[in-house]
Amino acid sequence: MHARQLNRRTTEAIVMALLSLTAVGALRFPVESRAMFVAEVLAIAVLFIVGLFRFPTSAALLASSIGVVVMPITLAFIARACGSPIAFEMTALTTFGTASLAMAIGSRRTQAMSLVASGFLTLFAVTISDDRYAVVLAMAWMAVCVWHLVANHWERLELCAVQQVRRGTGVRPMSVLAAITLCVISGWGVRDRFAESKRFASGFMPFSGGSHWSDPAARSGVGTGDAAIAAKDHAESFGAVESDLFLESTESTLFDMFSDSIGEPKKKNKWERRQAMTPDQVLEAHAKTAKSEKGGSSFSTDRVPPKKHLNLTDATEKAVIQWAGPTGTRLAMNRYDTFDGVNWTNTANHRQETLSHHVQGNADWFMDPTVAGSFGQSTTRVNQLKVLRLDSTRIPVPMTTTGVHVKEVDRPDFFAIDDDGSFFMPGREKVPPLTVVHVAYAKVMEDELWDGLSRGQPSKMVDLELEDHRLEDYAADWTAGCDHPYEKLRAIVEHLRSEFTFDRSVETEADRPIDDFLRSRRGGDHLFATAAALLARQIGLQSRLVTGFYVRPSAFDVSAGHTNVLPDDVHVWTEVRLDDGRWFEIEPTPGYRQPIYTPSVWLVAAQLTAAYWPHAIAWILAAGLLFATRLFWIELGLVVVYPIGAIVWPKKRTALAMRVLQTRARVAGCPRIAGRPQRDWLLAITATHQQLRDAARQFCDAADRAAFAGTSSSSFEHNASKELLMNLKIRVFRQLCKEESA
Known part of the structure; x- marks a missing residue:
């Protein structure tokens, strides 16, 4: 028997199917048994090649195709029996690829199905791959596909042509190059987004x-298991996946998490007067201390380097909470407004025992009474939070949170706002595990920051004498040249983020850690936040320290649609008060995303005008001058285009001259009507001037001879075109139009 001759369509379909199988193989090779993987590849290759070239009859080809499709399934059972099992989903993807390969050697209809199947498989495998270079396979498949489609287009033209269609030699390569360039530009455009x-x-x-x-x-x-997937894989679902004993054994307070991540507070050895205490008094004092630490009544900046206790590492699920919302969000739990040089405490009283009850879409929302009126506006966002194992009554929520909602809860005594302005659940020891909380919070626009920060006197909670500079000297140096408070605040944040190094392992030796931090320019996020809060007060703003969690962008689970927040994600940042009583956050620590405050269109226009008004005036004057002299520049461009085009395309100089004439007429306001012959139009418009009419007739005769008679004189055509172009300028067209209309 003669070997089967592959045509172009079949070859290209086979190549695309092989690329899809290569993408799947790149996923399987690092994690499976090498021997079984190589055996499967060889078995599929041998069966396909033998059936395609050795026995090219229809029956043999059909048997070979069926064998290629079922080979991955057969080898999966063999591998499982040999103790090297292959994951079912990998077998399914490979079978899908071999089916695409089998369809590639069939009819044109099955080849089209093969193209679709291989394209889907390639994109799917590349999408789930962790290899950054996997996209090369997708680009290679797309290049072959474009090559294939362009070739099919030319073949259809040849079938419809009377004699022959002349193919452009550069069409297919240029199409492939354009497609690859488009992919690269698109990938670069969405990079890091x-x-x-x-x-x-x-x-x-x-x-x-x-x-x-x-x-x-x-x-x-x-x-x-359905319960495990329902409870852990989706932040909006509820399911009891662990026993209460297990949950209790792995929960940690925010105090413990900060001790693990940024270090425990230093214990000061103070000798004080002592007196004998009864056992009851000892237990009572210990309970008060534990309650104080658990509630987060103070936060110390003087800490030892962190030592990982790993008390959550052995848990099946290390996440403390799950956040179904934007990444880069900060979830606040405790706020402190008073600083004594070492410790932060809270002295404010924002407590709200009774929250406003609102029903929105059959859901019971409990709102902060001070901002309840803003609920439901276009700037309000709603996201979900699931508490997994957090030993606290506090609810981690974003800044400007206006209200919370828990399904089936309609009692207002379930929620309250504590003295520091944080949401919590009163009357409980902690938020129940697996509680799903819907959080509504307002989006802050940049315009509100410019309008809502007024200039005030420095607000000092403590007068810190630093070793080399006073605190106000730092604020004055960093905000030099800035006028508005928000502008000064941004300058302070930028200095901290660009000139200081984030390092939680630094141990401070001074009595006040802020001294060492400003001198060494290195420290943990609690020192960055402390410095930002104190410097904000030096420029007349009210500030406070916030502790909670940071939703890391790298922890976002695409398949589940939420982000797992771990104990290591504890974070400290700063909030600044607006004139209307609301607080907005700033992020002075490098390595953490800054909050996004979107400016309005009017603010952007005002900022651009203020920054570039001299340039804007210059551009307006230049644009006005360009518009006033537009006819000159258009004429100059057309005068330059024709001689260059005549050199590059000498056989098309007559057509180019006609295009130049029509462009001039269009600019002059007398364009050629669609459907009217070019000869009739040109002779009619030059009818009032004998010299122009003779030049136009000579030009049209030369064009007719070149187009229909098959004989032409290049020099004659060029001279006729050049003479008409020199005489029939835009201003002449305008004059002819006026005479014709008169």
Whole structure:
């Protein structure tokens, strides 16, 4: 038998199918048995090649195609029996790829189906891959696909042509190059605009969950069982996946998390007067101390370097909370407004025992009475928060939170606002595990910051004498040249983020850690936030320290649609008060995203006008001058275009001359009517001037001879075109139009 001859369509379809299988193979190769993987590849290749070239009959080809499709399934059972199991989803993807390969050697209809299948498989495999270079496979598949489609287009033209269609030799390469360039530009445009993907703990596919007890091919991904998936994989669902004993054993307070992440507060050895205490008094004092630490009544800036206790590392799920909302968000739990040089405490009284009850869309919302009127406006956002294992009554919420909602809860005594302005659940020891809280918070515009910060006198809670400069000297140096308070505040934040180094392992030796921080320019986020708060007070703004959690963009789980917030995500930042009583946050610590305050269109226009008004005036004058002399520049451009085009395309100089004439007429206000012959139009418009009419007739005769008679004189055509172009300028067209209308 003769070997089968592959045509262009079949070859290109096979190449695209092989690219899709390569994308799947790149996922499987690092995690599977090398011997079984190589055996499967060789088996598929041998069966496909033998069936395609050795036995090219229809029956043999059909048998070979079926064998190629079922080969991954057969080898999956063999591998499982040999103790090297292959994940079911990988077998399914490989089978999908071999089906695409089998369809590539069929009819034109099956080849079209193969193209769609291989394209989907390639994009899917590249999307779930952790390799940054996997996109090369997608670009290669797209290049072959464009090449294939362009070739099909030319073949259809040849079938419809009377004699022959002359193919442009550069059409296919240029089409492929344009497609690849478009992909590169698009990829560059969306770079860093999406959250980073998160690799599962021990696997790479969402279906590879469970342990080896449930399936030999499982890789401890997201777990198995409907309850586990419902409770852990989606922040908006509820499910009791762990026993109360297990949850209690792994919960930590915010105090413990900060001790693990930024270090424990230093213990001061103070010798004071002592007196004997009864055992009851000792227990009572210990309970008060524990309650104080648990409630976060103070926050110390003087800490030892952190030592990881790893008390949550052994837990199956390390996340403390889950946040279904924008990443880069800060979730506040405690706020402090008074600083004594070492410790932050709260002296404010923003307590609200009774919250406003609002019903919105059959949901019971409990709102802060001071801002309840803003609920439901266009600037209000609603996101979800699930508490997993947090030993606190505080609810971690974003800044400017206006209200909270828990499904099926309609009692106002479930929620309240504490003295420092933080939401909490009174009458409880902690927020119940797996509670899903819907949080409504207002979006702050940049315009409000410019309008809502008034100039005031420095607000000093403590007079800090630093070793080299006073605190106000730092504020004066960093805000030199700034006038508005918000402008000064941004300058302070920028200095801290650009000139200081974030390092939680630094140990301070001075009595006041802020001294060492400003001198060494290195420290933890609690020192960055403290410095920002104190410097904000030096420029006349009210500020406070905030502790809570930071929603890391890199922790976003694309498949689940939420972000797991871990104990290591504890964070400290600063809030500044607006004149209307609201507080907005600033992020002085480098490495953390700054909050986004979007300016309005009017503010952007005002800022651009203030910054570039001399340039704007110059551009307006230049644009006015350019518009006034537009006819001159258009004429100059057309005069330059024709001789260059005549050199580059000598056979098309007559057509180019006609285009120049029509452009001049269009600019002059007398364009050629669509459908009217060019000869009739040109002779009619020059009818009132004999010299122009003769030049136009000579030009048209030369064009007719070149187009229809097949004989032409290049020099004659060029001279006729040049003479008419020299005489028939834009101003002449305008004059002819006036005479014709008169």
